[in-house]
Ligand SMILES: NC(=O)C1=CN([C@@H]2O[C@H](COP(=O)(O)OP(=O)(O)OC[C@H]3O[C@@H](n4cnc5c(N)ncnc54)[C@H](O)[C@@H]3O)[C@@H](O)[C@H]2O)C=CC1
């Protein structure tokens with residue numbers, strides 16, 4: 517019944533559909549949206565895995581394009597019912613210039629909004645980030661906070677600044693009249709640190725551990741807690757939001773939702789060890805903590821080296837003053853807003869999420 521041609525009439529566009537999260541959103545849509553007729557996957561770099569999806573009942577259209585190019589975005593959006601905008605430049609390591617980060621994250625989002633308005637697309641889901649809230653430059657902890665928890669969200673780094681600006685644009689666009697006279701309905705999802713199959717930094721830590729003879733050194737005190745969320749659950753939230761936006765436009769339009777699941781609150785390193793431990797790595801004697809002053813010194817040195825070497829080569833290690841501050845500040849989310857507003861329940865338990873991630877690492 518759900519597979520009959522008459523029930524399949526929706527066209528979805530996923531920007532950034534070949535990224536870590538985007539690929540999971542694409543696959544989740546194909547599994548969980550029976551009304552899907554066409555799925556457009558828009559990305560700067562298309563993945564070869566898209567080919568295998570083209571043999572199913574849904575028309576999968578791969579579009580190689582750039583969100584900073586308004587005409588390319590408008591052509592991809594035209595005729596789509598829903599846009600899930602996950603494309604973004606995720607860079608907290610100084611690989612790209614601040615200008616490029618703004619161009620992709622802010623101008624790219626403006627282009628997506630304007631394309632929806634011009635072409636008459638009514639539903640827009642934006643992948644924001646916990647980073648639009650914090651940790652802030654003052655290093656204030658955010659402990660078991662929700663979408664309404666007061667917090668001084670002040671940033672200096674281009675990545676959180678650009679995500680915050682883009683999120684604001686998306687929320688302000690809610691209610692704008694689109695071509696044809698109907699209103700645009702938008703909302704933003706704010707994942708905390710995402711993990712799961714395809715999480716490149718996890719693999720980087722794994723290889724670093726192997727190079728150090730199977731050991732990793734604790735840099736962050738175990739008492740600093742972070743919320744993390746499994747990529748499959750983040751993808752599921754995107755699909756659910758997209759499905760429910762039409763029916764619940766008055767409630768959900770212009771809203772933000774943290775992405776959460778049953779993953780435990782732990783420090784960044786202890787959480788990673790949930791996967792790296794079973795893969796043969798160990799965190800050396802947990803009482804031996806690299807002193808904070810030494811980390812700060814190394815982080816500052818890395819930033820200086822990055823600046824000095826810039827004309828010759830790109831030096832962009834994981835440790836810099838910004839990543840150290842993020843890793844060293846508690847940021848945990850405790851909310852049920854997504855459940856209240858659109859009936860979200862995690863699709864993958866913590867055990868499932870852990871097993872799938874270990875298998876991938
Ligand atoms: N990875 C994480 O822990 C978190 C990610 N996010 C957000 O989730 C979204 C997806 O992030 P990830 O999947 O982790 O990153 P990713 O880098 O794996 O995926 C981003 C995708 O966007 C594409 N893209 C970049 N610039 C583009 C452009 N100019 N035009 C078209 N496509 C372009 C890339 O080719 C890539 O496939 C981003 O918006 C990010 O800000 C939010 C919270 C946490």
Ligand SMILES: C[C@H](CCCC(C)(C)O)[C@H]1CC[C@H]2[C@@H]3[C@H](O)CC4=CC(=O)CC[C@]4(C)[C@H]3CC[C@]12C
Pocket residue numbers: 606608644645646647708709710717735736784834835838839840842843
């Ligand atoms: C790379 C950091 C850990 C290295 C610290 C060291 C060297 C001392 O071990 C990562 C710590 C926290 C991560 C960020 C966090 O999960 C929130 C994020 C949200 C996003 O939207 C994008 C990614 C990220 C900024 C994530 C990036 C890596 C960390 C800084």
